[in-house]
Amino acid sequence: MVEEEQQLIEEAKSGNAEAFGILYNQYMPQIYRFVMLRVGSNREEAEDLTHEVFVHAWQNIPTYSERGFPLSSWLYQIARNRIIDHFRTKKSNVPLDDYAASEEVDTAFGPDVDVTLALERVQEAIRKLGEEQQTVLIMRFVEDRPTSEVARVLGKTEGAVRLVQHRALRALRDVLAPEV
Amino acid sequence: MEILSKKLRELAAIKPSAEFHARSRMLATKTAQLKKTIWMYARESAGYSLALGLGALLLLVGLGQFSYLRLNGFSPSVIGSLQTKTLIAEEAQIDFSLHIADATYFNETATIVATALKIIRDENPDHVNDAVLEREIKSLEHGLPKAPQNL
Numbered sequence: 001m002v003e004e005e006q007q008l009i010e011e012a013k014s015g016n017a018e019a020f021g022i023l024y025n026q027y028m029p030q031i032y033r034f035v036m037l038r039v040g041s042n043r044e045e046a047e048d049l050t051h052e053v054f055v056h057a058w059q060n061i062p063t064y065s066e067r068g069f070p071l072s073s074w075l076y077q078i079a080r081n082r083i084i085d086h087f088r089t090k091k092s093n094v095p096l097d098d099y100a101a102s103e104e105v106d107t108a109f110g111p112d113v114d115v116t117l118a119l120e121r122v123q124e125a126i127r128k129l130g131e132e133q134q135t136v137l138i139m140r141f142v143e144d145r146p147t148s149e150v151a152r153v154l155g156k157t158e159g160a161v162r163l164v165q166h167r168a169l170r171a172l173r174d175v176l177a178p179e180v
Numbered sequence: 181m182e183i184l185s186k187k188l189r190e191l192a193a194i195k196p197s198a199e200f201h202a203r204s205r206m207l208a209t210k211t212a213q214l215k216k217t218i219w220m221y222a223r224e225s226a227g228y229s230l231a232l233g234l235g236a237l238l239l240l241v242g243l244g245q246f247s248y249l250r251l252n253g254f255s256p257s258v259i260g261s262l263q264t265k266t267l268i269a270e271e272a273q274i275d276f277s278l279h280i281a282d283a284t285y286f287n288e289t290a291t292i293v294a295t296a297l298k299i300i301r302d303e304n305p306d307h308v309n310d311a312v313l314e315r316e317i318k319s320l321e322h323g324l325p326k327a328p329q330n331l
Contacts, residue, residue, distance in 0.1 A: 015213055017209035017210075020208075020209055021205055021209055024205045024208065024209075025201075025205070028196065028201060028204070028205070029195060029196060032194075032195075032196040033191070033192065033194045033195075036194055037191060037194070043197075047196065047200050047204070050196070050204065051204040051207065051208065054204065054205075054208045055207075055208045055211055057208075058208050058209060058211060058213065059211060059212070059213055059214045060214060061213070062213060062214065062215075063214075118187070119187070119190060119191060119193070122187050122188065122190075122191065123191065137188060138191075141185050141188035141189060142188055142189065142191045142192050143192070144189075169181060169184060169185075172184060173181070173184055176184070176187075
């Protein structure tokens with residue numbers, strides 16, 4: 001699998017769109033989830049940002065160097081930076097009242113209403129945490145990524161990531177206190 | 181915590197729409213890739229060797245500065261000169277050189293001095309301390325170290 005991915009990356013680096021398409025199919029759903037959980041339940045916003053992440057990845061893949069980590073860590077880094085920029089731009093452009101009003105609920109889950117609502121609450125709770133805590137929780141628990149990869153994305157040591165994870169879980173539990 | 185992590189795992193059910201997936205993939209791969217610049221190639225090929233080279237250069241410059249400033253405890257030249265073995269060897273070498281210089285001088289002057297003393301003894305028989313002169317002459321002729329003088 002790793003060798004296959006290596007081969008696809010090399011081909012994508014030399015401009016093979018088909019090879020990049022395979023990598024896109026593999027990683028897009030998890031990057032979309034990451035973006036969706038971070039920016040809110042606005043599906044269009046999450047789609048736009050996810051698209052931007054992959055356009056950036058395709059344009060810059062010739063400069064990508066592996067250094068012992070999977071391509072996903074690079075994609076998460078791009079996504080994270082893109083989200084930070086997104087919030088920065090949004091903060092400077094949109095008044096707070098408009099911002100709150102624009103957060104319409106556009107569910108991304110299946111038809112089960114109870115489950116959907118419960119998960120919406122978890123999403124909302126996640127978004128109340130700090131930026132690093134959100135990244136750690138999503139990558140570690142939703143995507144089941146190893147600590148080393150999260151550390152690479154955040155530019156921290158694995159020990160520091162474990163600490164952030166511990167604090168994030170505690171904070172999330174406090175936010176969701178009546179439910180868990 | 182178990183319930184919490186279970187709830188988080190359930191969020192993996194979030195999925196993009198198939199329509200978005202297909203459209204985004206097509207549009208993304210249709211954009212032009214950025215071309216590599218010469219600088220990118222240079223950086224890639226140099227890689228770690230460049231980093232090591234610059235690191236070594238920095239170290240050399242740093243050490244040079246330390247010795248220039250004569251910071252005790254940092255300058256390698258100061259630390260080198262404080263090695264006791266080297267100092268002892270240097271001292272022995274100097275001592276040995278002094279002994280050789282003394283021996284050479286003695287060798288060159290002993291005969292002349294002995295002759296001069298003989299002349300003094302012969303020409304001045306009334307010399308107050310004839311015994312001392314005699315002993316000096318003998319010691320110089322035999323190359324023996326100078327005897328203590330009890331005048």
